[in-house]
Amino acid sequence: MRILSLAGASALALTAATAMAQDPQLTVFDYAGFELPEYHETYIAEHGVSPTFAFFGDEDEAFQKVTSGFRPDVTHICAGSVNKWTDAGIIEPWDVSRVTWYDDLDANLTGTDTSQGDTYFIPTDWGSTAIIYNPDEVPAEDVASLQVFKDPKYAGRMTVPYNVDDTWALAFLATGTTDIANSTDEQFQAAADWLREVHPNLRTYWTDPAELAQLVATGEILIAWAWNETYPTLVEDGVPVAFQREAVEGSSLWLCGFVNMVNGAGDEDRAYDYLNAFLDPSATVPLVENGYGSANATAMADQISEEDLEAAGMGHIDVPIAAQLPMSQELRERLAEEFELIKSGF
Numbered sequence: 001m002r003i004l005s006l007a008g009a010s011a012l013a014l015t016a017a018t019a020m021a022q023d024p025q026l027t028v029f030d031y032a033g034f035e036l037p038e039y040h041e042t043y044i045a046e047h048g049v050s051p052t053f054a055f056f057g058d059e060d061e062a063f064q065k066v067t068s069g070f071r072p073d074v075t076h077i078c079a080g081s082v083n084k085w086t087d088a089g090i091i092e093p094w095d096v097s098r099v100t101w102y103d104d105l106d107a108n109l110t111g112t113d114t115s116q117g118d119t120y121f122i123p124t125d126w127g128s129t130a131i132i133y134n135p136d137e138v139p140a141e142d143v144a145s146l147q148v149f150k151d152p153k154y155a156g157r158m159t160v161p162y163n164v165d166d167t168w169a170l171a172f173l174a175t176g177t178t179d180i181a182n183s184t185d186e187q188f189q190a191a192a193d194w195l196r197e198v199h200p201n202l203r204t205y206w207t208d209p210a211e212l213a214q215l216v217a218t219g220e221i222l223i224a225w226a227w228n229e230t231y232p233t234l235v236e237d238g239v240p241v242a243f244q245r246e247a248v249e250g251s252s253l254w255l256c257g258f259v260n261m262v263n264g265a266g267d268e269d270r271a272y273d274y275l276n277a278f279l280d281p282s283a284t285v286p287l288v289e290n291g292y293g294s295a296n297a298t299a300m301a302d303q304i305s306e307e308d309l310e311a312a313g314m315g316h317i318d319v320p321i322a323a324q325l326p327m328s329q330e331l332r333e334r335l336a337e338e339f340e341l342i343k344s345g346f
Helices: 009-018 041-047 059-067 079-087 146-150 164-174 185-201 209-217 230-236 268-279 281-289 297-303 306-311 329-343
Strands: 022-031 050-056 074-078 122-133 158-161 202-206 223-227 242-244 251-261 321-323
Touching: 022 059, 022 268, 041 050, 041 268, 041 281, 050 059, 059 074, 059 079, 059 164, 074 079, 074 268, 079 164, 079 251, 079 329, 122 164, 122 230, 122 268, 146 158, 146 164, 146 185, 146 223, 158 164, 164 185, 164 223, 164 251, 164 321, 164 329, 185 202, 185 329, 202 209, 209 223, 209 230, 223 230, 251 268, 268 281, 281 297
Parallel strands: 022 050, 022 074, 158 202, 158 223, 251 321
Antiparallel strands: 074 251, 122 223, 122 242, 122 251
């Protein structure tokens, strides 16, 4: 993998000195794992510390918290949630003239309407969701189809995310639908029925990549619907693992980014400093090393090869893709409500 190390002596010293410090003038609301200093080195260089981070398990939890009075300054959400958050009036447009790397963003990501006329969402990171499995115990032919999640042979040894977007992407793909945002009632029902068949086979619903990596490493889980970041992590740890991104029904792509919260309690200038730091070329290699693509297309082209993307589980594939794009608030709430029923056995 042609990855250049950015952890020189000065960077290490900077990280060590600031790892425990938090900037009280900026609160970033995020998934755990995105607080790594190497993702915002230019912010640390300018302000001497990292922002204050608060974490959520999924975006429905995050939405409930911010609508109940929590006041972060920026929040890291995925594209499927943008319309819901915009309609709720809890985010405000970004001033793209203050986004240093805006013109370098991948047009394939910014070309999708996630803004409702204004730029409410700046894409920052993307990746794949597909089947991770233990090749020592699971033949490749068994994971050639997403229907493996219905196979009783692996009952109690499989898991899917505790996450509306990713798990519904799996269900829609498995039942032949790639355009989730425009799905019909019949397609929704087919996906829901499929998930109900899968539910009894699952050992658990995983909530974060660290938990999933541990479940796979210990052998408790043989097959998982997983973000691609888990694949290089397990490879590095010497765990037997393979990543099947070309199941006959397809695989899923996710796209996430930052939204600017209304009435954030911190410094608006620092919100832009943090967003610019996350998109800065200095963050590109660390992101890819941890299994995320950067939305900064120029930096990706300059620093990352196709072999790097393959090693991170993000290379080119030739199967149908379910892209997790913005959906109506009505559809998202319907998916969330049905998901809760399915997880409860109803």
